[in-house]
Amino acid sequence: MDGAVQTDAPDERRLHPWSWLFVLLQQLKQFIFPLVALVVFGARRSSGDGDVWASLAPVIGIIVLVVLAILQYFTYRYTIGRDGLTVREGLLHRSRREIPFSRIHNVVVHQSLLHRMFGVAEVRLESAGGQKPEAQMRVLGLHDALALENLVRHQAHGTAAHEAPGTTGAAHPADTTLLSLSTREVIRLGLISNRGMIVVAAGFGAAWQILPEKMIEQFFRQGAKQAYGYAEQLHLGWLAGAASVVALIILALGLVRALSVVLALLQFHGFRLTEDARRLMVERGLLARLRTSVARRRIQAWTVHEGVLHRVFRRRSLRIDTAVAEKAGQQDTRALKDVAPVASPDACDALIRHLLPHVQWPREDWQPVEDSARWRLLLPSLALLVPLTALAAWHVGHWAWLGLAWFAFAAYAAHRQAQRMGWARDNHVVAVRSGWWSRYWRFAEIDKLQALRLSRSPLDHACGTATLWLDTAGASGIAAPLCLRFVRFEEAAIVYDRLRDTLAARRLTW
Secondary structure, X not given: OOOOOOOOOOOOEOOOOOHHHHHHHHHHHHOHHHHHHHHHHHHHHHHHHOOHXXXXXXXXXXXXXXXXXXHHHXXXXXXXXXXEEEEEEOOOOOEEEEEEHHHOOEEEEEEOHHHHHHOEXXXXXXXXXXXXXXXXXXXXXXXXXXXXXXXHHHHOOOOOOOOOOOOOOOOOOOOEEEEEOOHHXXXXXXXXXOHHHHHHHHHHHHHHHHOOHHHHHHHHHHHHHHHHHHHHHHOOOHHHHHHHHHHHHHHHHHHHHHHHHHHHHHHHOOOEEEEOOOEEEEEEOOOOEXXXXXXXXXXXXXXXXXXXXXXXXXXXXXXXXXXEOOOOOOOOOOOOOEEEEEEOHHHHHHXXXXXXXXXXXXXXXXXXXXXXXXXXXXXXXXXXXHHHHHHHHHHOOHHHHHHHHHHHHHHHHHHHHHHHOEEEEOXXXXXXXXXXXXXXXXXXXXXXXXXXXXXXXXXXXXXXXEEEEXXXXXXXXXXXXXXXXXXXXXXXXXXXXXXXXHHHHOOOOO
């Protein structure tokens, strides 16, 4: 399949001839543990009983997976029509799927290091509300993948797009670069993020689940004994010992931060955000390259985040929620989420004003929350701190009551967070802000709201407040919800009624 994708070619097309290999590798990832179990237990059984079939079971399993991968290559067909794609697959159980261009919300072109070695790419076509991609083409030739991506990007809103043979699939001449990250900026992103800590914690959790508990316990005991014995040989005093412990902690944190930098380089090296008439596209990755695009009208909500390290480096991040649904409890790392993984506050504000020219940003009309928010934010810390301190004092002694000193910091943090909390609304958007230690601003266009919910807890009844929840498509699993908290009930009811009337009069922008 050497020619470029053409809209007037009704003939059926196949995947790349090497596609069976990548399907096989994906299947091996899914069945790696059963195959390993067959190898281990089959070897034990064959050594004891001489059962030849037990030793051949892993080989038979791999042969079956190879046959299935090859069958998928011969039975998978797709046709590019004027208004959409037709996908046929299956041998005994055959299926035909019609995918209109207008239904495709997100286009993902993924290249792992192995993909790049073979000159191929995986293409995923996603829609809103689907729990899996509308089509997942594993794999196409790189030229065909980029040409198909270019076709979908432009045909989705009715403009023609033809790519000449021999093109490399670079940005379309009409595309405009909105943001690009240098290597220095990506390193700064790694220093800011906690990706290394997440990977270490996930690795520790996986080891705890897979390895025997006694083995892990023995590993830590032996390590502690060796470290204690080495410290005794050095004859360190208590001050030098404490300094050594602090140095080891700093070294460990430095290694974790270095791992975060490496992960950031692997994921965001060469990051470039571009736009054409109606779509945003991001290209990123060092070893594995990823190109993903989404229609601007599919963006449902926006989140600006600023943590402590963000403020140290004078940076922020800008993320979006799209209408592409995800599986419960899973996060798709290939979806276009990070519009600006790291950028200066002015750059983030400029991006928002450019992509939403009718929205006033940054806002100056933030409405404060009720004064009761200060002590209500303190209640969770108080309910947790007092029982834990009392329990520690019962077992350790009266010195444990010094833990209540944390209450002063918790009270200060609650006071500062209540000061920063606020909400704003006009004819175009609803916005909230919150956080003190880690801050965020979150907003959505009113036309993108799907549901409203006004709720009152017993504390709300006592304090005369309410919480207004605002739901948009693709907002599941978001850590920072779009809700107006600690708002005076009368005011929340007025906002609720006005938004309800506005949503009833307007058409949902999907």
